[in-house]
Amino acid sequence: MSDVVNLSRRGFLKAGALAGGGLVLGVYVPPRATAVDPPAAKPTTYKPNAFLRIGSDDTVTVIVNHSEMGQGIYTGLAMIVAEELDADWRKVRVEAAPADPVYNHTMYGIQLTGGSTSTISEWDRFRKAGATARAMLIAAAAAIWKVAPATCRASEGQVIHQESGLFLSYGELAEPASRLAPVRNVALKDPKTFKLIGKPTRRLDTPEKVNGTAVFGIDVTVPGMLTAVLARPPVFGGKARSVNKAKALAIPGVRHVVETDRGVAVVADGFWPAKKGRAALEIEWDLGPLATLDSHLQREEYIELARTPGAVARKQGDAESALAASARVIEAVYDLPYLAHAPMEPLNCVADVRPDGCDVWTGTQAQTLEHHAAAQAAGLKPEQVKIHTTLLGGGFGRRAALDCHFVREAVLVSKAVKAPVKVIWTREDDIKGGYYRPTAHHVVSAGLSPQGRPTAWKHRIVCQSFLIGTPFEAAIVKNGVDETCVEGAADVPYDVPNILVDWKQAPNGVPVQWLRSVGHTHTAFVVESFLDELAHAARTDPLAYRRELLANHPRHQRVLDLAAREFGWEKPLAPGRGRGLALHQSFGSIVAHAVEVTVSKAGVLAVHRVVCAIDCGPVVNPDSVRAQMEGSIVFGLSTLAHEITFALGRVRQRNFHDYPVLRMNETPAIEVHIVRSTDSMGGVGEPGVPPVAPAVANAIFDLTGKRLRKLPIRALDLKQA
């Protein structure tokens, strides 16, 4: 059940939200499940807030509570409202919602953008917001014309009375509609009648993103604002033992040096003096227990951990006995590195802490968490703190920080210097700054029948958890297993009678976090590479092998078949070319990629073509689905090339020269095919990533006979003797 409240009747107009009057609707839908209790969060209470405003100038403003980080959610959610509203799409605008419980995620119970859930979680609420407003506009027009509402209809921003030919625009009706009691239990459209939903639609935010006027967090300026950079410990968990500020303070433009629990901040008139000041700091660090961290030794430690059983994520049949009884056993070990998100906009946050209030401007994926963290750091009550969400110059999970560190830093520094402060991270700060995709060690084995069919599947995963010990633990950790560590492995779809998947928690220390498609980033690489190993061991075509094991998964088969058909799997490749495919379900969607590669004599890999098929259920904006698949493929190809490693506790990478990401000249031809589907709706921001790396690894095997079980791929591994 959801309630609709006419906010215009609650004095919202008087607050100046709308010049010239208009209709403001708040649709309050109680969360379906409150999955998360953030620290200090109060029970959800209704507050007058709006998802939709209609101005007397005909402008329809959709207030979007999900952060726009490139995934096109501002456009997608606006399309849903506009469809049910019968709005004139040319008059639709989007505004970022403030942090407020009324904007909480309908599944997570806090305001958060993640898990590829924005569209599915708002589908009902945003449709209802649009439909209710349409019904009220019709009611307002009918009252003016003194006719029955049923004799009026809405179309492209107007209410029309068919018989008389009378019409009024939404702008003309906004003020009269704002005086009506909300219409309850409105009927939603039959999806067959959708005019906008399902049509490729250009994004609303493109014009401002091509002329330099789009405002990201780093572009925010506040009067009297200073700029800070922080010297953070060179080893995670380290602390400053002594700080000599003198040389930094002597640099023209440097105003303050502030010690915080996150590091030493140099606060200056601008970025350049702040950065020079930081270079001039003399700090003695206590490096802490990670001072000897070394990636090679860490792998040895993970191998040791993998020798004994972990917490069971899936147990079906008796994998151990079936393995012992198998005609043939295949075993393999896979290793994946820490990964940095490296969004193009380095992290930043503007905070203005005053004795009686605090404003925070930042591109965040987690408004509720930031809100409470900022209040705590400022020593203020949550109601004294305002979070202003800007556009995000990329998120990929990096801007959904569970400990809110990048907001806390700015609040702490602003409070200390009693002025608005913008903290800017350099690229080096970002690459070295942690909150990585965890490194993972996998041991996987399978027993094969004499015909080559898998009879047993045993998969052990060793990696860190970033949720145990956080408020999210209760919702996501089940029977000692952090689901984000085993997702994509525990739910392997292939028909194997005996399956055992378990997880060993690796020690904490290096800060880790979700990265676009989270656990699937490593589990899919292992599952889909290993399945390819089994297919080759069984001397069966990898496509046919998968199809046979997916007999009970017609939706998976359909996606696989579409990718294979469009790729031309049956046709022979040109000499010197290899092909591979991979299939993976995540975030409610199923994606398959078929790829074509070459490898030079020197071992340089080139990916020439990626054919992608996706079934994400009903589609709001097909062009957004395409864009997300293209972006996911590029993102996934980047994971073949980069890694974060440690020596003497320090991160060895610094910037894009040693943490390479895919560039224009390395980008393959990409084709995206969307399955026409009426199945349940899934996400699109993440599911395109997981099958990329294994599809390429499988293609490399097809071409060279070399099985790559470790990322990133090095030319040395592929060099021909």
Added chain:
Amino acid sequence: MIKLKVNRKEYAVDVSPDTPLLWVIRETIGLTGTKFGCGAAQCGACTVHLDGEAVRSCVTAVERAAGREVVTIEGLPDDLGMPLKDAWIAEDVPQCGYCQSGQIMAAAVLLRETTRPTDEDIDDCMTGNICRCGTYPRIRRAIHRAAAALSKGTGK
């Protein structure tokens, strides 16, 4: 005081001469369309034109720009700017959008020098500009589209 000409307007700025041009444009002059991405000429987000050449403003000391013509995304002349922006909109290129100012500034120099660039020309010119969202296929299409519009004269 260092005298600068940015987007055909004169400025006198009081900053340390080693300050990168990027920060003068963004913080002193207040034009924030030019972005900070890496500070090391690795990503191209800060690309501006200096006397018509594409330069990485994050590693260009402001004193090097003294007395020369600086053009940023905000001042990109319409003869190249309009067809490029129109093509970017038609191909729905941006996702997060953060790198796109730099991409367009790099593409503008390509189109000024090469009326009908090949895919190889695009690779050569655009490989220094990173897009983490992966909009490369659309950038490529948009450049071809802008080039076609320019050669037809419809971009005016």
